[in-house]
């Protein structure tokens with residue numbers, strides 16, 4: 390992999406035209422983006438979208454088939470770079486024979502400038518009692534906190550979290566996100582993957598939405614929401630007229646999707662006024678018109694829907 394080192398110190402991660410194939414499955418397909426230092430970025434997407442694969446390449450755990458991955462100005466495999474990265478992955482595997490505190494001390498010992506133990510405990514909510522337990526005796530939530538503590542142990546500049554809040558209760562979740570925000574305020578860069586649109590909306594400066602190994606949308610939560618929350622309207626078509634109405638509305642550039650469900654035709658558009666004016670001016674044979682705003686979750690489903698699900 391040849392690296393074109395970016396001199397711009399404000400860039401924490403630069404991904405250029407990266408692809409990764411597993412057998413016949415193209416898990417990541419020509420993806421490019423950069424992450425700014427001090428930013429909190431969410432990678433969002435349905436199961437199998439390629440989130441973990443791209444994260445693994447940023448961590449140097451997987452090699453891209455094509456393209457370049459530059460992290461903190463170098464290769465993610467460089468020791469100098471690795472020492473400045475912390476990661477919390479989905480699977481937590483720790484040394485069962487050691488107590489949590491001993492594991493943490495061991496890992497801190499690998500770094501030239503580790504985070505103070507007191508700060509690790511304060512940021513993660515781990516207490517002395519938790520640290521005196523063997524990892525095998527810890528609850529799922531405590532293990533998650535230990536994993537967070539291990540990610541922070543080296544006082545990294547760049548943190549990767551793969552679905553970090555799975556298994557955390559509400560209080561632990563709140564603490565986690567307030568810690569993440571304070572870390573970003575210190576200038577650390579954070580990238581996390583999640584399935585929860587609300588968490589991304591509440592905590593990220595930027596959302597990169599993955600679908601089928603590609604970026605389907607990229608922007609601030611407000612920008613993404615504006616796109617996700619595209620409005621829809623629905624109506625019933627007079628018997629035998631649906632095909633003609635679909636053909637007419639498909640020809641309208643502002644119509645981004647059409648879906649038939651339980652006898653109603655749903656029209657997705659950023660310009661509901663235009664669609665309504667066409668219906669009335671052209672006296673399309675429809676009745677029982679409804680305007681639907683749709684929830685964020687529904688809208689996310691629309692953006693990541695497979696083509697065959699849309700008429």
Ligand SMILES: Nc1ncnc2c1ncn2[C@@H]1O[C@H](COP(=O)(O)OP(=O)(O)OP(=O)(O)O)[C@@H](O)[C@H]1O
Pocket residue numbers: 411412414415416434435436437438439440441442443
């Ligand atoms: N080691 C592997 N061998 C074969 N296929 C793989 C491997 N890792 C991932 N894949 C496939 O690549 C695609 C992307 O997987 P990936 O784990 O990156 O998705 P994801 O977005 O993280 O999904 P999830 O939300 O379920 O964690 C999937 O189709 C998956 O089955």
